[in-house]
Amino acid sequence: MTINYKLLDILRRGRTAHENHLIDGLVRGAVSRREFLRYGSVLGLSAPLLGGVTSALGFGLSPDMARAGTPGGTLRYGQIVPAAAINPVTIADGGGVTLMSQFGETLILSAPDLSAQPMLAESWAPNVDGTVWTFKLRRNVKFHNGKAMTADDVVATFDRLSDPANGSNALSVFTGMLSKGSTKKVDDYTVEFHLDAANGDFPYAVSTDNYNAIIIPADFPQDYEATMIGTGPFKLEKYTPKVGASFVRNTDYWGAAPLPDRVEVVFYDDYQPQILALQGGEIDVIQQVPVLQAVGFLSDPNVNIISIPSSAHSQVHMRIDMDPFTDKRVRQAVALTLDRPKIVAGLMRGKAQIGNDSPFMPAYPSTDPSVPQRQKDIAQAKQLMEAAGVGAGFQTTLTTQKYLEIPDYAVLIQNGVKEIGIDLQLNIMDQGAYYGDAVPGKSPWLDSSMGITDYGHRGVPNVFLQAPLLSTGTWNAAHFNNAEYDALVTSFVASLDLESQRATAGKIQTLLLDETPVLQTYFYDFITVTKAGLGGVVSTAMGHLMLGQASL
Amino acid sequence: MTLLTLWLLSVLIFAGGHILPGNVGRAMLGPFADPTAVEVLNHQMGTDRPVLVQYADWIAGFVTGDMGESYAYRSPVAPFLITALLNSAKLAAVAFVLVVPLGILGGVVAALHRGKAADRVLSVVGLSATVVPEFVSGIVLILIFGVWLDWFPISATWRDGAGPFTQLYHLILPSIPLVLILFGYIARMARAGMIEALDADYTRTAVLKGLSYRQVIWRHVLRNALLPTISVVATQIVYLIGGLVVIEILFRYQGIGSLIYTAAKKKDFPMLQAGVMAIGGLFALTTLLADLLYARLNPRIRFGGRE
Secondary structure: OOOOHHHHHHHHOOOOHHHHHHHHHHHHOOOOHHHHHHHHHHHOOOHHHHHHHHHHOOOOOOOOOOOOOOOOOEEEEEEEOOOOOOOOOOOOOHHHHHHHHHHOOOOEEEOOOOOEEEOOEEEEEEOOOOOEEEEEEOOOOEOOOOOEOOHHHHHHHHHHHHOHHHOOOOHHHHOOOOOOOOEEEEEOOEEEEEOOOOOOOHHHHOEOOOOOOOOOOOOOOOOHHHHOOOOOOEEEEEEEOOOEEEEEEOOOOOOOOOOOOEEEEEEEOOOHHHHHHHHOOOOOEEOOOOHHHHHHHOOOOOEEEEEEOOOOEEEEEEOOOOOOOOOHHHHHHHHHOOOHHHHHHHOOOOOEEEOOOOOOOOOOOOOOOOOOOOOOOHHHHHHHHHHOOOOOOEEEEEEEEOOOOHHHHHHHHHHHHHOOOEEEEEEEEOHHHHHOOOOOOOOHHHHOOEEEEEEOOOOOOHHHHHOOOOOOOOOOOOOOOOHHHHHHHHHHHHOOOHHHHHHHHHHHHHHHHHHOOEEOOEEEOEEEEEEOOOEOOEEOOOOOEEOOOOEO | OHHHHHHHHHHHHHHHHHHOOOOHHHHHHOOOOOHHHHHHHHHHHOOOOOHHHHHHHHHHHHHOOOOOEOOOOOOEHHHHHHHHHHHHHHHHHHHHHHHHHHHHHHHHHHHHOOOOHHHHHHHHHHHHHHHOOHHHHHHHHHHHHHHHOOOOOOOOOOOOOOOHHHHHHHHHHHHHHHHHHHHHHHHHHHHHHHHHHHOOHHHHHHHHOOOOHHHHHHHHHHHHHOHHHHHHHHHHHHHHHHOOHHHHHHOOOOOHHHHHHHHHHOOOHHHHHHHHHHHHHHHHHHHHHHHHHHHHHOHHHOOOOOO
């Protein structure tokens, strides 16, 4: 690899310390090209600059994979019916997210490769300690009513979402990060976010990952559902709750002209009918199919499977403050009974990444890959049980929910721990009953000594590290309480450069492997199915389906 | 009496829904939502008030014809309920029109050929079809007639503005699993009634007084034989309208069954109450109508009158 230092020096000029630190990492080989591109995008380095740096270092840029599609036609896709009124402030279900992605857009796209891509923001950058982030907005963006999108709309959107009086679903992201009034207009096309605490991954909080954060006009219409006004490639034509919707091409769209004339959305209550409808030619795309239901499709030549890695997982918790899991050796022993490669191959048909009992899935760039992978080891597990004084085994209960593959997973765990003498009773409840009131004392999820909880995808591990594991965390089913861990997570979240993030990540991974409050044995892929020959469909593991460049 | 039953039903549903863990705001926003957001939402919808107050509020509206607003969809319940009832009635009507004549014909034929091959075949086929769950027969039918042969649409929901024939076309496939389930049941009732009537004294009298076979069957046997079948069919109407959650989900049809099912899942009480009350009312109504029809056909149980 020949390094063009002269070019590199020119490119370095005017870059902040963090940005140059990242470039140094790439030069030294501590950061790979892919990670550099992704992380540079988070820090707000422009695409030409990122390309310039990588080519100065002798990396070739990957060719643009975009294929020329043919405009026209009606695209029909199936999705799970939105569970509530279409209001960007309160939407909390996957069906609502998918529908919203037809007409609404966020400042940033958290792309399928987990990089932060410009959407309604053209560029962004943090101040020196990551407490203030400045965003430059795209200039030629119009709402569906013809009005230009400006900083006023962006400020109003984030004030609305961070206002506790609005019952906003985005509060679960913004609490402790962004308060009402902390989003400030600098000029018509520049906005500053003044954060409650330093955050190196803030761009993800205003990206598609935080799906409620679509930019809508400052004068938010009360009957939003009637217009679904946004900036997206499609405009609402008709919406029938529980049945479906149709959208038409937005001729004023700021980006590449949308290809389909119309998009028809067909709502379903379940996956099986969508699979039959795709096979029968009634729809062209199924927005998402769980791995277990997609099995029949995996070898079907008439369909095209889009499989993207996601951080969605089923987290097993063991309460560290309650028998029989107070001794960490018992928790480690349980973890050692599970054959992860077999679980991925059998339960998830290979459509998953192996987990190492922490939220750091292999696909996160911040994950430290040098932390050893935990493997099945019954002999060691038995030793640990002996050492903990429970060599003869015991009986306990695993409480969980009837959702996707979780009941099957519970049986695999039951069989696994049988080998070390643990008689595991399964208590599989309805999903609503399992979560209960979602507060300690009124929720089997948070009260059970052992349970399995489903976590949806996040573009960065921050949320997984905080609410489910911090001593103050509101989803802390394991009742994990570790001061060292809390300090490590605070420092991880505040880190602005990838190398220090990864160094902290390594410590967190090691600590969690030792303490084992939770088990993450696999992170399953997100699967979208289209009929063969349909190209240009982009989906995110968060549930967005982007059809602007889709064509037959 | 009917009103008392309905009132008790409403109390049961309300109480049952509130005894189960989880509150409405939580059900709407999901387990991972911020507690403040849940609180605000519960306050907006009034679901943070005492249960008795909520019930009083609901019943006061209900008796004046106001079914309230759906928690989930934030709009009045009535249009959702009316659409769902209408849809369910259409599907039930198609299934009903297909299965009742078929079932009675099957029962009559079986009874007239008692113990012979036709009787056995009808009994075995009818009974086997009854025990096949709807989700199995539904998927098989969709695969054969929707995917491979492509004769019928897979979705029972028609496009806006579709005429009655298009609507009927969409409803044929989803009604077949219902026909399969009910055929055996109705045929068995009709067969039993027929056999009883064929063995009755009045039938022997009719034959002995020289009436033709056709006249005996039409004027004496059938009329008496079908009485029990009528009450059976009447109780099935409510099932056909309100009990089709599986069929409605599989064929993507917005009926009252799936309306109640999703409302219960989401703790959307106004929607749930309205749906259950509608089904309860319908049940009371069909039972009443069946009794009246029965009385009309069977003078023996009429009160007072001596005709």
